[in-house]
Amino acid sequence: MTPDDDFAAAEFALGSLSPGERAALAARRLREPDLDEAIRAWEERLAPLAEAAPPIEPSHDLLPAIERRLRAAAPSAAQPTAAADPTVLALRRSLTRWRTGAIAASCVAALLAIGFALRETTRERTPREYVAILQKDAASPAFEVTVNLDRQELTVRPVAAEAPPGKSYELWIIDAKLGAPRSLGVIGGTPRAASLSAYDRAVVENATYAVTVEPPGGSPNGKPSGPPVFVGKLIPVGS
Amino acid sequence: MRRVAARDDAAFRALYRQTSAKLYGIVFRILPHKDAAAEALQEAYVRIWQRAADFDVAKGSPLAWMATIARNRALDEVRRVRPASLQDMPDSFEPAAEPIDPLAARDRSERLAALIACLERLDDDKRAILMLAYYHGASREALAKRFGRPVPTIKTWLRRGLAQLRDCLSS
Numbered sequence: 001m002t003p004d005d006d007f008a009a010a011e012f013a014l015g016s017l018s019p020g021e022r023a024a025l026a027a028r029r030l031r032e033p034d035l036d037e038a039i040r041a042w043e044e045r046l047a048p049l050a051e052a053a054p055p056i057e058p059s060h061d062l063l064p065a066i067e068r069r070l071r072a073a074a075p076s077a078a079q080p081t082a083a084a085d086p087t088v089l090a091l092r093r094s095l096t097r098w099r100t101g102a103i104a105a106s107c108v109a110a111l112l113a114i115g116f117a118l119r120e121t122t123r124e125r126t127p128r129e130y131v132a133i134l135q136k137d138a139a140s141p142a143f144e145v146t147v148n149l150d151r152q153e154l155t156v157r158p159v160a161a162e163a164p165p166g167k168s169y170e171l172w173i174i175d176a177k178l179g180a181p182r183s184l185g186v187i188g189g190t191p192r193a194a195s196l197s198a199y200d201r202a203v204v205e206n207a208t209y210a211v212t213v214e215p216p217g218g219s220p221n222g223k224p225s226g227p228p229v230f231v232g233k234l235i236p237v238g239s
Numbered sequence: 240m241r242r243v244a245a246r247d248d249a250a251f252r253a254l255y256r257q258t259s260a261k262l263y264g265i266v267f268r269i270l271p272h273k274d275a276a277a278e279a280l281q282e283a284y285v286r287i288w289q290r291a292a293d294f295d296v297a298k299g300s301p302l303a304w305m306a307t308i309a310r311n312r313a314l315d316e317v318r319r320v321r322p323a324s325l326q327d328m329p330d331s332f333e334p335a336a337e338p339i340d341p342l343a344a345r346d347r348s349e350r351l352a353a354l355i356a357c358l359e360r361l362d363d364d365k366r367a368i369l370m371l372a373y374y375h376g377a378s379r380e381a382l383a384k385r386f387g388r389p390v391p392t393i394k395t396w397l398r399r400g401l402a403q404l405r406d407c408l409s410s
Contacts, residue, residue: 010401015269015310016372016379019318026315042401043307044299045408048351049373050306052341055260056267062277063255066284070251073285151315195282198289 013042244291269376357407365400
């Protein structure tokens with residue numbers, strides 16, 4: 001641990017780094033255990049200050065909202081083996097079907113991805129970006145998903161998708177390591193961001209991203225209600 | 240925290256009731272926007288629930304551990320949403336309106352008391368920039384603006400202040 005790195009770790013814990021420096025350090029700590037340890041040590045040194053911060057009462061509807069999120073995440077924890085789950089089997093079957101039809105589609109997707117990649121990289125210099133086009137077939141791209149690994153964040157933008165009347169679209173991350181599909185939230189006509197911080201980098205990179213049709217407001221039980229209508233996988237863009 | 244780690248809903252609700260105002264106070268000062276702060280707080284509690292088993296009582300109080308999770312969420316978010324927050328800093332970032340002076344804290348845990356004793360040894364300016372960065376997520380650039388000093392000077396102050404703090408705490 002160089003003195004410079006220890007100072008960077010201290011500033012990370014303190015909160016004074018610029019966005020770029022913070023993102024760069026967040027990425028480095030994943031690969032450098034010493035740096036990670038130094039950040040933790042500084043967080044522990046400074047954490048008692050939090051006790052001296054005067055409280056502010058949050059809105060009352062926050063606890064129910066948190067409990068809804070926990071319930072949405074719970075089924076996957078309760079069922080680590082997803083193989084027997086009929087919904088997952090249905091998802092897998094339709095994914096297989098999709099893959100067979102996807103070879104032609106992937107050419108279009110690749111072209112689209114290049115277009116998006118150019119747009120993304122010119123707009124901001126973000127170090128590690130991925131893009132996926134979620135689509136039913138080559139002619140109908142529906143959603144563009146971009147993932148920034150440094151920010152552990154996913155952004156989904158509608159390309160040409162409108163949910164059927166009285167229904168909602170919900171986005172899922174699907175990977176064998178996760179067991180059951182995990183919800184990334186209800187998506188609609190406007191761009192939306194979701195945190196990926198709960199998932200390993202390998203899962204984020206290799207997962208299938210899928211959209212299902214759900215009752216208004218999303219799946220009532222945290223599981224997909226039917227097979228996906230749009231699916232895609234990430235392609236790296238930029239450097 | 241053990242009961243939360245064991246997925247005890249009632250324990251989680253009790254933990255939320257005891258800590259949410261404290262954590263929201265921490266998050267909102269860094270992210271002074273109601274919706275964004277509420278979102279960051281929600282994410283923080285989901286993470287607390289998921290990681291409760293990782294909490295190590297030897298390394299500090301549960302509140303300190305939870306506060307670190309909440310602060311990191313807020314800092315990530317404020318850097319993402321407002322990378323160019325310099326312009327609107329002076330408004331949302333007016334510490335004089337509500338100074339947080341840990342030195343005035345009445346109920347001091349042992350660890351807070353030790354930290355305060357070390358903070359008291361710093362110059363006023365060095366202590367002030369550390370507090371503004373910790374409680375408001377103020378970047379070096381924002382601090383430079385506020386103190387009317389060049390960024391390298393602020394960096395030096397931060398570096399010396401943090402080094403003094405570390406040496407004092409380990410002595």
